[in-house]
Amino acid sequence: MPAPAPARGGSALLPALLLALIGAAVLAGCGGNREVVRGTQAPPTGDWPVVAPEDPAAANAVLMRAISLVGTPYLYGGNTPQTGFDCSGLVNYVYDDMLNLALPRTSRALAEYQGPRIEPRQLAAADLVFFSTGGRVTHVGIYVGNGRFVHAPSSGGTVRLDHLDGYYWRDHYSGAKRILD
Numbered sequence: 001m002p003a004p005a006p007a008r009g010g011s012a013l014l015p016a017l018l019l020a021l022i023g024a025a026v027l028a029g030c031g032g033n034r035e036v037v038r039g040t041q042a043p044p045t046g047d048w049p050v051v052a053p054e055d056p057a058a059a060n061a062v063l064m065r066a067i068s069l070v071g072t073p074y075l076y077g078g079n080t081p082q083t084g085f086d087c088s089g090l091v092n093y094v095y096d097d098m099l100n101l102a103l104p105r106t107s108r109a110l111a112e113y114q115g116p117r118i119e120p121r122q123l124a125a126a127d128l129v130f131f132s133t134g135g136r137v138t139h140v141g142i143y144v145g146n147g148r149f150v151h152a153p154s155s156g157g158t159v160r161l162d163h164l165d166g167y168y169w170r171d172h173y174s175g176a177k178r179i180l181d
Contacts (some may be wrong), residue, residue: 028147048147051124052173055180059126061098062170064076066142066150069094072159076151079105085152087140091128094142095179107140111177118176119165129164132174 053059075084079093088107095101104110111130118127123143131139141151144161149169152159162169 020047048123048145049121050145051122053124053126053180055177058099058180059124062094062126062142063144063150065098066090066094066144067161070161071151072152074155074157074159076155078152087152090150090152090159091140091142101179107137110140111137111175113177115178115181118178120173120176123176124178126180128177128179130174130176131169133142133171133172137174139172
């Protein structure tokens with residue numbers, strides 16, 4: 001798969017390493033808090049547009065840190081590389097570690113956090129992507145570009161990269177939020 005085009009005014013945010021690290025989808029979210037989903041739209045399939053983030057340096061820092069955690073074990077309630085991560089613990093850790101930005105700890109609170117909801121074709125690096133089961137949010141990840149996201153998917157697994165248009169994720173996508181502005 002070709003590397004994404006560089007963002008306007010800068011180099012590509014996704015290194016070749018990112019393009020090589022692709023995980024397989026699982027059939028379970030990370031659990032935790034749930035929220036009723038309003039106005040969901042499925043992600044596109046095929047080619048993904050490259051949308052430049054408002055703050056490329058901050059987005060790049062988030063991406064590089066999130067990618068560096070690929071392979072860290074999943075742990076329900078986990079929020080450090082030493083103990084492992086659940087989905088919202090991973091998001092919270094990355095944003096706090098790289099940007100000193102304290103985000104809400106739960107998936108539900110992250111879904112309710114300030115910032116605009118983003119249409120799937122407008123996703124930019126470092127946006128948060130949410131997934132639902134039965135109409136309620138069950139999972140969150142960090143969008144890295146080219147239709148991929150980093151997340152801590154389930155017990156027995158590890159932090160990994162997946163495709164938004166993958167089997168499970170496509171059918172359970174419930175929306176996205178922009179944290180960086």
